[in-house]
Amino acid sequence: xxxxxxxxxxxxxxxVLKDVDLKVAQGEVVCxxxxxxxxxxxxxxxxxxxxxxxxxxxxxxxRLVNPGKDDLDKIRQEVGMVxxxxxxxxxxxxxxxxxxxxxxxxxxPVKQATEEALALLEKVGLSDKAESYPSQLSGGxxxxxxxxxxxxxxxxxxxFDEPTSALDPELVGEVLAVMKQLARxxxxxxxxxxxxxxxxxxxxxxxxxxxGRIVEVSKPAQIFDAxxxxxxxxxxxxxxxxxxxxxxxx
Amino acid sequence: MGxxxxxxxxxxxxxxxxxxxxxxxxLTLKLTAAALGIGILIGLVFAMMxxxxxxxxSCIADAYITVIRGTPLIVQIFWIYYGLAPVLDVPxxxxxxxxxxxxxxxxxxxxxxxxxxxxxxxxxxxxxxxxMSYLLAMxxxxxxxxxxxxxxxxxxQFIIGLKxxxxxxxxxMPELFMTAMRRAAHQPGYALEYYTIAGAYYLALxxxxxxxxxxxxxxxxxxx
Numbered sequence: 001x002x003x004x005x006x007x008x009x010x011x012x013x014x015x016v017l018k019d020v021d022l023k024v025a026q027g028e029v030v031c032x033x034x035x036x037x038x039x040x041x042x043x044x045x046x047x048x049x050x051x052x053x054x055x056x057x058x059x060x061x062x063r064l065v066n067p068g069k070d071d072l073d074k075i076r077q078e079v080g081m082v083x084x085x086x087x088x089x090x091x092x093x094x095x096x097x098x099x100x101x102x103x104x105x106x107x108x109p110v111k112q113a114t115e116e117a118l119a120l121l122e123k124v125g126l127s128d129k130a131e132s133y134p135s136q137l138s139g140g141x142x143x144x145x146x147x148x149x150x151x152x153x154x155x156x157x158x159x160f161d162e163p164t165s166a167l168d169p170e171l172v173g174e175v176l177a178v179m180k181q182l183a184r185x186x187x188x189x190x191x192x193x194x195x196x197x198x199x200x201x202x203x204x205x206x207x208x209x210x211x212g213r214i215v216e217v218s219k220p221a222q223i224f225d226a227x228x229x230x231x232x233x234x235x236x237x238x239x240x241x242x243x244x245x246x247x248x249x250x
Numbered sequence: 251m252g253x254x255x256x257x258x259x260x261x262x263x264x265x266x267x268x269x270x271x272x273x274x275x276x277l278t279l280k281l282t283a284a285a286l287g288i289g290i291l292i293g294l295v296f297a298m299m300x301x302x303x304x305x306x307x308s309c310i311a312d313a314y315i316t317v318i319r320g321t322p323l324i325v326q327i328f329w330i331y332y333g334l335a336p337v338l339d340v341p342x343x344x345x346x347x348x349x350x351x352x353x354x355x356x357x358x359x360x361x362x363x364x365x366x367x368x369x370x371x372x373x374x375x376x377x378x379x380x381x382m383s384y385l386l387a388m389x390x391x392x393x394x395x396x397x398x399x400x401x402x403x404x405x406x407q408f409i410i411g412l413k414x415x416x417x418x419x420x421x422x423m424p425e426l427f428m429t430a431m432r433r434a435a436h437q438p439g440y441a442l443e444y445y446t447i448a449g450a451y452y453l454a455l456x457x458x459x460x461x462x463x464x465x466x467x468x469x470x471x472x473x474x
Binding site for chain 2: 048050073074076077079080081083085087088089090091100101104105106146149150153
């Protein structure tokens with residue numbers, strides 16, 4: 001479905017992705033974990049070419065993408081993305097946010113796009129908010145609209161870039177629930193996340209990144225219970241400790 | 251002459267000259283509308299060029315903005331009127347409008363650029379991630395938001411443009427200022443009165459225009 005080979009990305013002198021290899025099969029959910037600055041988000045943004053890697057190959061649905069020559073707009077139609085800060089269009093209401101790309105890019109008639117959008121809004125539990133503007137929604141609702149907006153293009157793959165990191169703790173669950181449902185329906189997903197419980201429950205593979213390198217790729221049970229790499233163990237010990245402290249205070 | 255008598259004279263002149271000044275006002279408004287209409291188009295094109303990643307485009311936009319902001323408007327109007335108009339057979343009205351448009355366009359380009367750059371990068375990224383092209387994302391997502399944010403400084407620029415249209419008098423346009431000059435020459439001793447009348451017309455136009463802009467701002471909820 002998606003394959004990344006020997007990807008290298010620099011921001012100026014900073015080497016942010018180092019010889020990254022990653023393979024995601026159809027219907028799999030892969031969670032990327034690691035400290036901030038480890039390159040998780042950059043990897044995700046390289047996969048839909050919001051960032052251009054300096055070297056390496058990216059295959060989408062078996063085809064090597066040549067970012068200089070291929071129509072990236074076409075490729076991005078197949079690769080949905082959900083952002084940490086939602087990035088809804090504030091001058092458009094919820095329904096208009098969802099139908100914008102299907103109508104303007106795929107030239108789907110407004111009536112048909114609206115029907116599909118309403119079905120998607122129902123799926124994410126926001127049928128009653130179709131006429132609302134983003135400024136009238138909570139963070140969790142915004143993110144669910146953003147997911148519906150990405151799904152409206154009928155992508156083959158969904159990329160999630162820390163989709164719950166900007167949410168108040170009590171709103172995280174509603175977004176994760178939508179993502180779990182998507183995973184159950186067989187959507188191929190790559191999720192950058194700090195939600196370890198989500199990764200353990202939903203992921204087929206968990207990828208631990210550190211300083212621009214993939215350190216470990218394991219099944220969730222293995223990585224959380226018996227990580228192979230010392231660095232993974234150290235990272236998870238710190239993260240899970242903080243999580244426990246938080247739940248203890250809460 | 252006391253203030254009372256002067257007021258009576260002034261009032262008499264104001265009423266007597268109303269027909270000709272109203273005609274001049276219409277010309278002033280036509281000049282301003284043409285100048286700002288074209289100026290907005292110029293501003294939009296050069297703002298897009300300036301933020302372009304294409305070095306050639308951004309350099310051209312830079313050069314344009316630097317030259318136009320760095321030279322006096324009256325020089326620009328004369329360039330077009332005496333330099334270009336005879337060669338290309340441009341009527342005085344369009345020479346003046348074009349001079350004003352090119353001048354205002356440089357300032358409007360900077361207003362639009364600021365508006366576009368004030369929109370968070372995430373908006374463009376979200377639009378592109380949905381498969382929209384750069385230009386489609388600009389047109390549908392970025393520019394509507396940027397334009398709304400540009401309205402307050404744009405209103406300010408329009409007021410400047412309206413008053414700057416008085417310089418069209420120097421390329422034979424019988425607009426408000428030219429009319430005042432002609433009347434003053436025609437009736438020596440009443441220069442103060444006629445220039446005051448011209449000023450009053452400009453002031454009235456600016457007040458009405460400011461009111462309309464404020465209404466538009468409130469309608470569009472510019473703060474949001």
